Amino acid sequence: MTTTLNINGKTETVDAAPGTPLLWVLRDHLKMTGTKFGCGVAQCGACTVHVDGSPTRSCITAHDTLGDVEITTIEGVTGNAADAIREVWVKNDVPQCGYCQSGQIMAATALLAENPSPSDADIDVAMSGNICRCATYMSIRRAIKEAAG
Amino acid sequence: MFLHNIGIIPGGTKNSAPASGERVITNLSRRGFVVGSSLFVVGVALAGCSSYEEPKIDPNAIELPEAGPSPLTEVKGGDATPALWIAIEESGTVKITCHRSEMGQQVWTSMAQIVADELEAAWDKVEIVQAEGHERYGDQNTDGSRSVRYNFHRLRIAGAAMKQMLVEAAAVYWKMKPSECSAAQGLVSNSQNSDTLSYGNLAKLAARLQVPEETDVTLKDPKDWRYINKEIPSLTIPRITRGEGTFGIDVDRPGMVHAVVARPPQLFGKTGAVRDADTLAIPGVVQTVKLPDPSAPALFQPLGGVAVVATDTWAAIQGRNALEVNWIDGPNASYDSETFAEQMKQTARRSGMVRRKRGNVASDLASATQKIEAEYYAPHLSQSPMEPPAATAEWDGEKLECWACVQDPQATRQTLSDLLKIDKENITVHATWLGGAFGRKSKPDFVVEAALIAKEVGKPVKVTWTREDEVRHGFYHSVSAQRLEAGLDANGKCTSYLHRTVFPPIASTFVPGMDVPTDGEMGLGATDVPFAMPNLQVESGNAKGHVRIGWLRSVSNIYHAFAVQSFAAEMAHAAGKDQKDYLLELIGDARKIDPNAEGATYPNYDASLEEYPIETARLTNVVNKVSDMAKWGRKMPAGHGLGIAVHRSFLSYIATIVEVAVTPEGTLTIPGVWLAVDSGTVINPRHTRAQMEGGTIYGLSNALFGEITAKNGAIVQENFPSWRVLRMEEAPWAFEVEIIKSNSAPAGVGEPATPPAAPALANAIFNATGHRIRTLPIIGANGSRLTLPTKATAQAEE
Numbered sequence: 001m002t003t004t005l006n007i008n009g010k011t012e013t014v015d016a017a018p019g020t021p022l023l024w025v026l027r028d029h030l031k032m033t034g035t036k037f038g039c040g041v042a043q044c045g046a047c048t049v050h051v052d053g054s055p056t057r058s059c060i061t062a063h064d065t066l067g068d069v070e071i072t073t074i075e076g077v078t079g080n081a082a083d084a085i086r087e088v089w090v091k092n093d094v095p096q097c098g099y100c101q102s103g104q105i106m107a108a109t110a111l112l113a114e115n116p117s118p119s120d121a122d123i124d125v126a127m128s129g130n131i132c133r134c135a136t137y138m139s140i141r142r143a144i145k146e147a148a149g
Numbered sequence: 150m151f152l153h154n155i156g157i158i159p160g161g162t163k164n165s166a167p168a169s170g171e172r173v174i175t176n177l178s179r180r181g182f183v184v185g186s187s188l189f190v191v192g193v194a195l196a197g198c199s200s201y202e203e204p205k206i207d208p209n210a211i212e213l214p215e216a217g218p219s220p221l222t223e224v225k226g227g228d229a230t231p232a233l234w235i236a237i238e239e240s241g242t243v244k245i246t247c248h249r250s251e252m253g254q255q256v257w258t259s260m261a262q263i264v265a266d267e268l269e270a271a272w273d274k275v276e277i278v279q280a281e282g283h284e285r286y287g288d289q290n291t292d293g294s295r296s297v298r299y300n301f302h303r304l305r306i307a308g309a310a311m312k313q314m315l316v317e318a319a320a321v322y323w324k325m326k327p328s329e330c331s332a333a334q335g336l337v338s339n340s341q342n343s344d345t346l347s348y349g350n351l352a353k354l355a356a357r358l359q360v361p362e363e364t365d366v367t368l369k370d371p372k373d374w375r376y377i378n379k380e381i382p383s384l385t386i387p388r389i390t391r392g393e394g395t396f397g398i399d400v401d402r403p404g405m406v407h408a409v410v411a412r413p414p415q416l417f418g419k420t421g422a423v424r425d426a427d428t429l430a431i432p433g434v435v436q437t438v439k440l441p442d443p444s445a446p447a448l449f450q451p452l453g454g455v456a457v458v459a460t461d462t463w464a465a466i467q468g469r470n471a472l473e474v475n476w477i478d479g480p481n482a483s484y485d486s487e488t489f490a491e492q493m494k495q496t497a498r499r500s501g502m503v504r505r506k507r508g509n510v511a512s513d514l515a516s517a518t519q520k521i522e523a524e525y526y527a528p529h530l531s532q533s534p535m536e537p538p539a540a541t542a543e544w545d546g547e548k549l550e551c552w553a554c555v556q557d558p559q560a561t562r563q564t565l566s567d568l569l570k571i572d573k574e575n576i577t578v579h580a581t582w583l584g585g586a587f588g589r590k591s592k593p594d595f596v597v598e599a600a601l602i603a604k605e606v607g608k609p610v611k612v613t614w615t616r617e618d619e620v621r622h623g624f625y626h627s628v629s630a631q632r633l634e635a636g637l638d639a640n641g642k643c644t645s646y647l648h649r650t651v652f653p654p655i656a657s658t659f660v661p662g663m664d665v666p667t668d669g670e671m672g673l674g675a676t677d678v679p680f681a682m683p684n685l686q687v688e689s690g691n692a693k694g695h696v697r698i699g700w701l702r703s704v705s706n707i708y709h710a711f712a713v714q715s716f717a718a719e720m721a722h723a724a725g726k727d728q729k730d731y732l733l734e735l736i737g738d739a740r741k742i743d744p745n746a747e748g749a750t751y752p753n754y755d756a757s758l759e760e761y762p763i764e765t766a767r768l769t770n771v772v773n774k775v776s777d778m779a780k781w782g783r784k785m786p787a788g789h790g791l792g793i794a795v796h797r798s799f800l801s802y803i804a805t806i807v808e809v810a811v812t813p814e815g816t817l818t819i820p821g822v823w824l825a826v827d828s829g830t831v832i833n834p835r836h837t838r839a840q841m842e843g844g845t846i847y848g849l850s851n852a853l854f855g856e857i858t859a860k861n862g863a864i865v866q867e868n869f870p871s872w873r874v875l876r877m878e879e880a881p882w883a884f885e886v887e888i889i890k891s892n893s894a895p896a897g898v899g900e901p902a903t904p905p906a907a908p909a910l911a912n913a914i915f916n917a918t919g920h921r922i923r924t925l926p927i928i929g930a931n932g933s934r935l936t937l938p939t940k941a942t943a944q945a946e947e
Contacts (some may be wrong), residue, residue, distance in 0.1 A: 017432045020463045028407060028461035033399035034392020036584070037462075039533050039616040043869035046222025046535055074392030086390045093382055093835055096843055098389030099535040099584025100394060124878040131869065133535050133585050134253045135846030137880040139839065 003064045007032075008076025014063065021067060022058040023047045034074040034102050038131065045130030048103035049073050055110040074102035081112035084147040094143045096134035104130050108144050117148050130144060166705065169476055203346060206322055208353040213321070219360040221310060226303035227287030229361060231311035234264060234304065235668075236893040241335060241349035243270040246278045247288035249296040250556050251385060252534075252590070253843075255836040256296050258384045260831055263301060264516070267369060269310030270334040270348070272376065277384055282558025282578035289580075290557040292591050294755065294799040294897025296834055301714025301895050307388045310366045311355075318355035319346045371830075371892065380835040385582070397554025398539035402609035405541065406435055408602050409465045409613060412454035412622050413476050415484070415862035416696050417445060421475035422469035423455055428471045433464025437472070440598065445480075447697045449564045452622055458606055462613050464507045479862070484695035486628070486858035486865075490526060493630035493692055497651045501688035502665070505676045505749040505854060506889075508684035510636075510714045513645035517636025521723045523713040525633070527925040530626035531872060532701045534582020537614040542599035544607075548575045553596045554583040561593035562590070568597050569604070572820035587847070588700040591622050620872045621864040624699025629708040633716040641724025643735060645684035648716075649790045650675050650709065657694030664691040666705075668750040673798065674709025674750040679765055681737025687749070691931045696859060702847055706798040706904035711852070711925065714745035714794035714908030718915065728912060729781050729793050732772060736795075754800050760894055761800045767827050768795050771804035771889065774825035778885055779806040785916075788812060791819070792912025794905035799897025801828035802889075805845060805905040807881075809913040817928075819849070819881040824902065826886065829893035838886045841902045845884070850875035856926045866930070873930040909943040 005012045007030070012028045026032045026049075035058055038046030042057040049058045050072040057143065087110045088094070095101040104127070111118055111126040123144050132140070219230040236244040245264045249256045257277045265275050280286050288299055311331050319337035320327040329340045336345045371378070388394045413420060425437045435458045443450040455474055461464035514520055540553035548573055552911040555561045558578040566573040583590055595612060603610040614622075629652035637646035654670055656663040666689040668676075676687050701707070714732075721731030744751040753761060772795050776782075779791060788811050795804040808821040824841050831837050854873035858865045866872040911922040 016461065017464060017467075020461070024461050024463040027399075028463070031401055032258070032392075033218070033395075033401075036396075037398060037613070038537075039869050040466075041616075041868055041870070044616075057640065089390045090382070090387050093255075093839065095253070095383075095386050095389050095587045096255075096839055097251075097535070097583060098385065098394065101389050101576070102392050105390060120882075122230070128876045128878040131535065131874055131876060133533060133847070134839075135843040135875070135880070136839070137846065137875075137877040138696050138842050138884045140877065141880075 001064065003067065003144065004041050005066055006069070007062065007071045008073060009052060014042060018064055019062045022049065022061045022063040022071070025063040026058065032073055032075055034100055036102055044100070045103040045107060046100045048106040048130065050077065050110060053110065053113065074106060077106060077109055079113065082109045085109050085112060088147045090142040092139060092143050092146070094136055094139040095121065096136055100130060100132045104132065104140055108140065112147060118144065137146060167903070172666035175933040181638040201344065203350060206346070206350050206354055208357065211321060211354060213357050216357060216359040220362045221306060221360055224303050224306050224363050226299055228285065228614045229303040229310065231307050231314070233285065234307045235268065235311050236754065237348050237352040239349045239352065240699040241274050241347055242276055243268065243274045244276050244278050244347070246280050248280040248289050250291040250580045250583050250586070251279070252291065252556065252586040254840060255383050255385070255390070255833065256291065258381060258836065259297055259832040260300065260304060261384060262381050263304040264308040265792070266374050267305045268312050269332045269334060274335055277717050279580055282562045282580065284559060289559050290591065292556050292588065292863070294899040294901065295754070297895045298756070298800070298897065301830070303370050306363060306366055309368050313361055313366065314355040314358045315348055317358055318351045322346065323353065324788050327558055356513070366650050378830065378834065379831055380480045381833055383836070393435040395581050396536050396584045397552065398536055398584070399612060400541040400552040400581060400611060402541060402543055402836070405609040405611055406458050406460060406606060407462045407465050407613065408454045408456045408458045408610050409462070409615060410440065410454050410598055410618070411469050411472050411474055412452040412618070413479070414621070415479050415481045416441065416447065416452070417479035417481060418862070419452055419477040419479060420455060422476045424473040425455070428457055428468040431468045431471055433460040434468040435459055438602050439602055441591070447658045449560070449592050449594050449597065450568065451594045451601065456598070456602045458602065458610065466615065481695040481862040484862040486857045486860070487527065489628065489695070490630065493628070493651045494524060494526065495631045496690040496692065497632040497649050499690070501649050501651070501690040502670050503686060503688055503748065505685065505687040505744055505747050506826055507747045507760065508645070510645045510647050510684045510686040513684040513765035514634060514636045514647065517644060518639045519637040519723060520634065521637070521719060522632065522634040523716055523719055523923060525631045525715065525923050527629050527708040527711060529628045529696070530701055530851055531620050531623050531857050531875065532587035533619060533872065534583070534585025534587055534589055537616055538590065538595035539611065539613045540596040540599040541609060541611040542596070542603040543609040544600065544603045544693070549600055550577045551596050551600060552579045553582055553593070553599070554581050554586070554590050555593055555596060556583065556586050556591040557593070561596050564593050564597060565600055567778055569600055586703040589623060602864070616868045620857070620866050620868060624658065624697040626701035626707065627655070627698050627705070631708065631712040633712060635716070635720050639722055641726055643720055646680060646682050647688070648675060648678065648713065649688040649690060651690035652705070652708070653692040653694035653698050655698050655700060658697050658699060662693070664693045665689065669752050670705040671749070672751045672753065673705035674713060674796065675705070675743070676744045676751055677763060677797070678713060679763060679768055679797065680735045682735070686723050695862065696864070702844065703798060703900040703903040706796065707848065707851065707907065710794065710796040710904035711907040712907065714796065715911050715923070716938050718792070718912040719921065727782070728916070729772065731777050732793060732795060733769055736765050736768050739769065754897070756800060761896065763797060767802040768797060771795060771825040771827055773803050774887055774889065775806050775823050778825065778887055779821070781806065781824040788917055790913045790915070790917030792909045792914070792916055794912065796901070796905045798901040798904050801826060801896040801901040802900065803901050803905055805909040807909040807913045809910065809917050811914065811917045821883040822881045823885045824887070824891060827889035827891055827894040828898050828901070829891050830895040831888055831898070832895065834888055837888055837898050840898045841886045842884050844900060844902025845906045846875060846880060848903040849910055852907035852910055852925055853879070853928050854926050854930060856929055871930050
């Protein structure tokens with residue numbers, strides 16, 4: 001079934017089975033592998049993308065429900081919040097293996113865009129859906145606070 | 150003619166990995182080094198000397214004697230021939246080969262720091278080439294926290310030797326003595342004039358020179374290091390922030406299909422009747438493939454089952470959901486964690502095999518003023534890297550090429566050769582980036598699955614493990630039961646110590662019926678105990694493996710440090726003394742410990758005790774340092790407690806203090822963690838601190854939540870809801886790391902922070918609440934944070 005999606009400001013036409021989660025459409029059909037598979041059940045956040053700016057778990061979001069929205073992935077996320085997050089991520093070497101970090105960056109970017117001066121509690125609430133087994137949590141917290149200034 | 154055997158194929162070839170930009174090195178020169186062939190700009194205008202035009206060297210115009218073979222093939226650590234590790238392109242780009250797997254420990258960066266420092270390369274010219282799996286590189290098993298330890302010396306030699314050859318080439322060109330020339334930041338200059346020659350310009354000439362003997366290679370004085378021991382930024386992280394870089398699960402090949410595998414729920418369960426009609430009706434499903442049933446020992450064989458092959462991963466998963474398989478029970482069908490725990494605890498109450506002995510524990514215990522005893526239990530764990538296992542294989546009827554997130558590409562290649570009966574020379578294994586590993590990706594069973602399916606399907610195949618696959622079909626950290634006993638004299642001083650440890654050994658995965666803990670595992674925190682009491686005995690008890698037992702970040706150190714360091718605090722409590730003071734008393738005077746002198750067979754992480762002794766002074770030092778950092782002894786608010794643990798593993802010494810806060814309702818938070826580490830020479834302090842934080846929190850996660858159990862031979866947990874791991878809101882509020890300055894030989898960094906985390910946490914909980922943790926996990930999968938007995942109820946229990 002052919003579906004037209006707006007991803008990172010571009011129109012993409014994909015032919016995937018109805019109900020196929022956006023995650024696999026991105027990764028297997030569009031070869032956009034920056035968005036990661038971690039659990040498949042919306043528990044780890046590795047697959048986080050933005051749907052109209054809101055952090056969304058692409059592993060449980062059927063692609064064919066997204067015809068009228070703007071989808072943003074790690075490859076395409078831009079703007080002040082994204083720039084600030086990327087800058088502090090690189091400056092402080094926040095990631096370790098990096099696998100969960102696409103999701104971490106998408107979650108942190110959405111947080112900062114919504115709340116430019118998050119408290120510690122705000123950060124924990126916004127980021128606790130994103131698991132990192134390297135346990136970069138301390139670095140992520142420090143970096144978000146630095147990005148918030 | 151002199152370059153005829155320096156073979157490097159620039160750029161990607163048809164079969165090279167996507168997005169990784171490797172070069173295929175063939176027919177490697179043993180005498181020169183590798184020269185690439187990218188564009189060269191004649192007349193480089195150099196900052197500060199704009200009138201100077203660097204002449205382009207024509208290496209063919211200069212006569213040189215024929216060079217002999219490289220004398221650097223067998224330096225400490227292996228082959229240090231510059232050609233194996235470094236390729237300088239005419240553009241000046243310095244390509245450094247990293248033969249270890251990048252899994253977040255920043256090994257790309259640390260290997261490059263070592264080579265580039267001695268080479269005097271400009272950092273912005275450095276690029277990393279990931280080596281394929283091949284014996285020419287020596288050990289590639291990225292495991293055991295030893296990438297730096299194994300390679301520090303030989304990579305320094307390789308870099309320094311190449312720098313000397315570049316200097317010598319400049320001297321030849323300028324007709325000067327090498328002593329009149331020197332190199333810095335990718336340029337050679339001389340003492341006679343202001344001319345300079347760049348590395349890219351000199352490379353081809355230098356490649357014709359004789360590689361120097363090791364005794365003629367001068368290494369830098371550590372005070373002159375530019376990159377080593379400096380906080381050099383990661384070479385991988387900028388790409389990660391853009392979603393770039395290729396992990397194993399990201400590999401794509403033309404015409405590739407996707408597979409997931411339905412595996413028997415029990416180890417050595419068999420695949421019976423398969424009904425796949427519904428599976429084949431799923432849009433996108435291409436076919437199913439029955440995989441061979443493995444037989445004992447497990448080794449790195451796949452587990453068998455049925456692969457579902459489809460045009461995308463989702464269709465393969467849907468197809469697997471629709472599959473009906475009659476699984477046939479195997480020899481492990483009765484494995485039940487509850488029953489097994491009881492058996493192991495019983496074993497720990499009986500005399501075991503003596504693995505280290507000092508004095509006479511039995512008679513001293515019998516006459517001790519006070520005798521204390523405790524039993525500890527810790528469950529199976531899963532490594533659970535965020536990237537589950539994933540591998541891609543391509544078979545052309547003769548050659549097999551694989552791309553996978555493997556920690557050991559050589560073992561992967563050997564396993565593929567053994568199990569698929571393909572000549573090793575016809576197998577290529579590319580290590581991608583690893584999205585975490587923690588020991589899981591040392592076991593290449595998932596690559597074998599991809600290869601088996603690719604041979605059957607006739608197309609490139611990527612096998613993806615779902616999280617459920619990873620949790621339910623792993624190589625598990627061993628379950629353990631331990632018993633400790635101690636005798637104290639009238640002053641509370643410990644005079645006898647007995648440690649008995651029972652666990653199914655990792656060797657049970659490799660040797661049928663093997664149930665005796667090995668010297669290697671016993672040497673991870675049991676036989677190397679650094680305590681000074683006059684009577685000491687370490688024993689092991691046997692236990693059989695019923696699932697695949699494998700190594701997980703810091704391995705047996707996890708349960709041994711948990712028991713030994715918890716028991717140290719229990720002794721302190723019994724003696725009425727401070728935990729930290731008592732710990733220092735147990736460690737005793739400054740001395741070197743040789744467990745072999747007391748009947749142990751102690752591997753010392755494959756290092757000699759001469760080069761890497763067990764030094765109690767270094768344990769004492771980190772204990773004192775971390776106590777200062779955490780202000781040990783300060784008055785704590787109600788419900789707060791500090792706990793301390795110290796442990797030497799992977800040749801590093803780490804002391805950790807955890808602060809916990811427990812509310813009257815039993816809700817636990819961790820306001821702070823302090824850690825002091827002495828791991829000898831440190832290549833990158835920033836990345837070392839990251840490993841200290843990460844390793845500690847990995848240990849806290851296991852201790853608080855981690856539990857894998859089996860019922861009827863099958864793993865009960867499935868995914869992150871039931872296999873619980875620590876999240877940001879549960880992480881410590883503050884974390885301070887102090888790296889002890891040291892010129893000692895480099896030791897491990899990736900694993901040793903994990904072992905002291907659990908006992909420091911347990912000791913803190915005791916000091917906050919009076920409740921002693923002897924069974925892990927502390928909370929488990931279902932607790933809402935921590936529900937501990939309050940101090941009042943804990944005292945009532947006693």
